[in-house]
Amino acid sequence: MAEVLLSKVRKNYNPAILKDTLRNINLDIKDGDFIVFVGPSGCGKSTLLRMIAGLEDITDGDLLIDGKRVNDVPPSERNIGMVFQSYALYPHMTVFDNMAFGLKLKHMDKKEILRRVVQAADVLGLEAFLERKPKALSGGQRQRVAIGRCIVQNPSVFLFDEPLSNLDAALRVKMRLEIAKLHQELNATIIYVTHDQVEAMTLADKICVLSPLRPSAESNLEQFGSPLELYNHPVNLFVAGFIGSPKMNFLKGEIVSISEEKCTVKLITGEKVTACVNATRGKVGDSIILGVRPEHLLTKNIDAADGGKVTAKVIVTENLGAEFYVYMDSGASEVGSDFTVKSDSELEVVAGDEFSVGIPAAACYLFDAEGIAFPRTQVYKRS
Numbered sequence: 595m596a597e598v599l600l601s602k603v604r605k606n607y608n609p610a611i612l613k614d615t616l617r618n619i620n621l622d623i624k625d626g627d628f629i630v631f632v633g634p635s636g637c638g639k640s641t642l643l644r645m646i647a648g649l650e651d652i653t654d655g656d657l658l659i660d661g662k663r664v665n666d667v668p669p670s671e672r673n674i675g676m677v678f679q680s681y682a683l684y685p686h687m688t689v690f691d692n693m694a695f696g697l698k699l700k701h702m703d704k705k706e707i708l709r710r711v712v713q714a715a716d717v718l719g720l721e722a723f724l725e726r727k728p729k730a731l732s733g734g735q736r737q738r739v740a741i742g743r744c745i746v747q748n749p750s751v752f753l754f755d756e757p758l759s760n761l762d763a764a765l766r767v768k769m770r771l772e773i774a775k776l777h778q779e780l781n782a783t784i785i786y787v788t789h790d791q792v793e794a795m796t797l798a799d800k801i802c803v804l805s806p807l808r809p810s811a812e813s814n815l816e817q818f819g820s821p822l823e824l825y826n827h828p829v830n831l832f833v834a835g836f837i838g839s840p841k842m843n844f845l846k847g848e849i850v851s852i853s854e855e856k857c858t859v860k861l862i863t864g865e866k867v868t869a870c871v872n873a874t875r876g877k878v879g880d881s882i883i884l885g886v887r888p889e890h891l892l893t894k895n896i897d898a899a900d901g902g903k904v905t906a907k908v909i910v911t912e913n914l915g916a917e918f919y920v921y922m923d924s925g926a927s928e929v930g931s932d933f934t935v936k937s938d939s940e941l942e943v944v945a946g947d948e949f950s951v952g953i954p955a956a957a958c959y960l961f962d963a964e965g966i967a968f969p970r971t972q973v974y975k976r977s
């Protein structure tokens with residue numbers, strides 16, 4: 595098992611145009627951690643994973659595995675196992691042979707190969723399928739064979755690049771649970787890439803949020819922390835908008851009063867909202883963005899809400915049975931973005947209605963004009 599340390603890692607695919615893909619990536623990954631790299635498509639997640647695997651050069655910075663700098667160590671000597679989105683099994687080989695193939699190439703003792711394959715099959719629930727060919731397996735079983743191929747190598751670090759994105763939604767949920775179980779059983783260091791923030795929230799000990807690198811930005815590592823740290827204390831608008839589903843609502847306004855515990859803002863609609871936020875580094879009149887999550891808005895006893903209330907026009911509602919969503923148009927929202935309410939029960943509203951919701955002060959997030967979060971002084975707990 596292993597620790598992985600990245601220090602000031604940079605990647606530039608084409609030095610001629612000075613455009614970095616990744617910049618100033620610092621990560622300290624502890625032995626046994628389940629780390630998820632998440633971010634929109636094209637932000638460099640696969641690139642970062644491939645650099646750790648040794649499949650891609652590191653332009654600048656250091657990569658250490660168990661304290662040893664491995665920038666120039668070939669992939670085969672890094673003791674890393676990688677599972678890709680397309681699992682590319684050998685179609686003419688049985689499940690057993692698919693898993694054994696890499697070990698045979700290494701001329702491993704037959705008994706040891708048998709032991710490892712049987713053990714991996716046991717962990718993955720593939721014992722009954724060892725003699726089958728891949729075409730006689732479901733998508734989920736094939737993906738498990740691909741993971742098995744990796745497990746038998748006994749790597750110190752597992753790298754997964756969007757391993758579930760080719761599976762249908764139900765199977766993705768099932769495999770997600772299996773991967774979580776696998777982590778508990780193997781106790782291995784896992785680095786897992788996904789663009790799906792739900793996968794990130796459910797699997798990770800720590801999430802690394804990446805964004806597409808802006809030319810002037812110091813880094814595109816936006817935040818590295820536990821799922822709840824990111825949910826409760828996103829450092830900026832990017833992380834706040836990326837973590838959580840449905841997405842956090844953002845409303846434009848300006849500061850009207852500040853204390854160490856609370857800040858009151860006036861939205862551009864004129865509505866006043868009080869947030870449990872320390873905005874003392876800002877001043878009255880500053881433009882801000884107020885954030886509040888759809889699941890924290892109150893639809894009952896709204897006049898009792900200590901943060902205030904907001905009224906908006908209903909555009910559409912969605913009833914999912916267990917959840918009810920109302921998508922609204924607030925004059926304080928960014929053009930083109932909705933103001934969303936998530937409720938546990940059906941609400942008596944239809945498109946075109948004016949609908950008011952209550953805001954708990956402790957549920958608010960506040961961001962300055964640059965999108966940097968002010969520290970929250972409380973964290974909201976739903977009653």
Ligand code: ADP
Nearest residue numbers: 607608615633634635636637638639640641642
């Ligand atoms: P992600 O996995 O987050 O979707 P990638 O790491 O695949 O993103 O790609 C990040 C950026 O690097 C993209 O803009 C992509 O076009 C670019 N890129 C990826 N691979 C190469 C390559 N081999 N040569 C040049 N540019 C590349």
Ligand code: MG
Nearest residue numbers: 639640641755
């Ligand atoms: Mg990718």
